[in-house]
Amino acid sequence: MKATVLIRPKEGILDPQGKAVERALPALGFSGVSGVRVGRMVELEVEDASDLPSLCEKLLANPLIEDYEIQEH
Amino acid sequence: MRFGVIQFPGSCDERDALEACGRAGDATMLWHEDTDLGGIDAAVVPGGFSYGDYLRAGAIARFSPVMGAVAEFASAGGPVLGICNGFQVLCEAGLLPGALLPNEGLRFLCRQVELVVENDDTPFTRECEAGDRLSIPVKHMSGRYFAPPELLDELEARGQVALRYAPGQNPNGSERDIAGVVNEAGNVLGLMPHPEHAVDPLTGSDDGLALFRSLAAAPVTA
Numbered sequence: 509m510k511a512t513v514l515i516r517p518k519e520g521i522l523d524p525q526g527k528a529v530e531r532a533l534p535a536l537g538f539s540g541v542s543g544v545r546v547g548r549m550v551e552l553e554v555e556d557a558s559d560l561p562s563l564c565e566k567l568l569a570n571p572l573i574e575d576y577e578i579q580e581h
Numbered sequence: 582m583r584f585g586v587i588q589f590p591g592s593c594d595e596r597d598a599l600e601a602c603g604r605a606g607d608a609t610m611l612w613h614e615d616t617d618l619g620g621i622d623a624a625v626v627p628g629g630f631s632y633g634d635y636l637r638a639g640a641i642a643r644f645s646p647v648m649g650a651v652a653e654f655a656s657a658g659g660p661v662l663g664i665c666n667g668f669q670v671l672c673e674a675g676l677l678p679g680a681l682l683p684n685e686g687l688r689f690l691c692r693q694v695e696l697v698v699e700n701d702d703t704p705f706t707r708e709c710e711a712g713d714r715l716s717i718p719v720k721h722m723s724g725r726y727f728a729p730p731e732l733l734d735e736l737e738a739r740g741q742v743a744l745r746y747a748p749g750q751n752p753n754g755s756e757r758d759i760a761g762v763v764n765e766a767g768n769v770l771g772l773m774p775h776p777e778h779a780v781d782p783l784t785g786s787d788d789g790l791a792l793f794r795s796l797a798a799a800p801v802t803a
Contacts, residue, residue, distance in 0.1 A: 521727065522754070524687045548636075567644075570637055570673065573680045573727060 509557055512579040515569045516547035547574075582606035582797040585621035587651070587667075589613040589642050592629035594664065594777060601777035605793035613645040623660040623796050624651055626667030628720075628775060638681060638723045639669030648674055660704045660796055661769045665721055668761075668771030677764055677771045678736060679728035684721070685754025691720040693785060695747035696760050696774060700740045703763050705770040708795040715744075715788040717774040719752055724773040726755035726762070733757060739765060744772055 517523045523545050530544040550568055554560060560578045569576040584602035588595045588610055595610065602608035602625060611618060613631075618624060631642035642648065648670070655661045655676055663671040671677040684690060695716055698709040709715070728736065733756055736742055744761035751758045753773070761772030776789030 521682070522685065522725075524683055524685055528687055567636070567640060570640070570680055572729075573682060 509555075510551070510553050510581040511557065511560060512581065513550040513552070513560070513564055513568055514547060514577045514579070515550065515564075516575050516577075517545060518573055518575055521573055582622050583620070584608040584623050584625055584793075584796070585611045585618055586625045586627055587611045587613065587615075587647055588627070589629070589631035589645060589670075591631045591633055592627050592666070594628035594666075594775065597775075597780075598625050598627040598664065598777040601780045601789065601793050604780055604790060605797040611647060613642070613647050615647050616650055618647075618650050618654055621654075621659075623662065624654055625777075626651070626661065626663040626670050627777070628665030628667060631666055631670060634666070634723075637669075637673065638666060639671075639673040642666075642670045643674035652676060655764070655769050658766065658768050662705060662792070662796065663769070663771040664775055664777060665719075665724070665773055668773055669723065671769060671771045676769050677762055678732060678741070679726055679762065681723050681773070682725040682727050683723045684725055684752070689720070689722045690724070690752050691718070692752065693718050694750050694752055694760075694774060696744045696772075697747050698743070699745050700743045700763070702740070703743055703767050703770060703795075705763070705792050705795050706743055708791045708798065713791075714747060715776075715779075715791065716786040717776055717779045717789050718785075719774045720778075721753070721773055724753040724755065726759040726773070728756060733759075736762060741765065741767075743770055744774075
């Protein structure tokens with residue numbers, strides 16, 4: 509089956525990438541954008557979907573600094 | 582004292598690390614596929630971009646064959662020094678607490694910084710006195726030390742913050758100016774600055790030698 513894993517910096521952790529994007533937007537004429545956070549998306553195919561949480565904990569995300577969300581398709 | 586420096590695909594500071602170790606003892610290079618550390622007395626995980634730093638810095642290197650041997654060596658009390666990318670690898674491997682995040686300023690940093698020795702009672706800092714200042718370069722993109730506040734409090738209380746950036750010199754936004762931490766047992770040190778690049782006055786400072794000399798003087802327990 510196909511799955512998508514979304515990985516985000518944990519709430520409260522400074523995300524300088526998001527800040528940089530946020531600061532660039534007004535220069536392009538987009539005002540009123542705030543709270544930009546940049547994460548990662550991993551697409552994969554797995555035989556056994558029950559592997560997904562531990563695969564995320566062990567490699568795709570670092571649970572100390574990142575949250576992940578698994579979407580099965 | 583025989584140091585082993587571990588080379589991963591993408592390491593780039595292993596030669597300087599070998600040179601630095603060689604100034605304090607004997608030094609040999611190990612390869613990421615080695616599963617036996619060959620009887621070394623201290624392991625050095627050097628800087629660079631192991632496995633391209635894909636996913637997160639250090640995330641993939643921690644699964645390389647040699648890291649199993651490093652974990653065993655560390656749990657037996659063997660001293661392990663992780664520098665820069667090596668620090669990131671040791672954090673990802675769970676051998677050190679915390680994580681390294683992209684620099685606050687998002688820029689790659691390459692500059693000389695001053696470090697303050699916070700804990701002089703580790704195998705890595707015993708040639709120093711608490712409060713000593715060491716002039717050592719940093720060069721990294723993801724060096725912002727992070728741990729949750731309660732963990733930071735525990736680390737401070739247990740003396741695990743071995744090195745701090747001198748006041749006003751925190752280059753990357755690290756929590757509490759932390760530049761280097763040891764594990765609870767004190768035999769694993771990770772730091773973002775590069776002591777192996779500061780071993781000869783020719784390059785501006787030889788303050789980094791103190792760490793290698795400390796290790797060479799430390800009793801071997803592994």
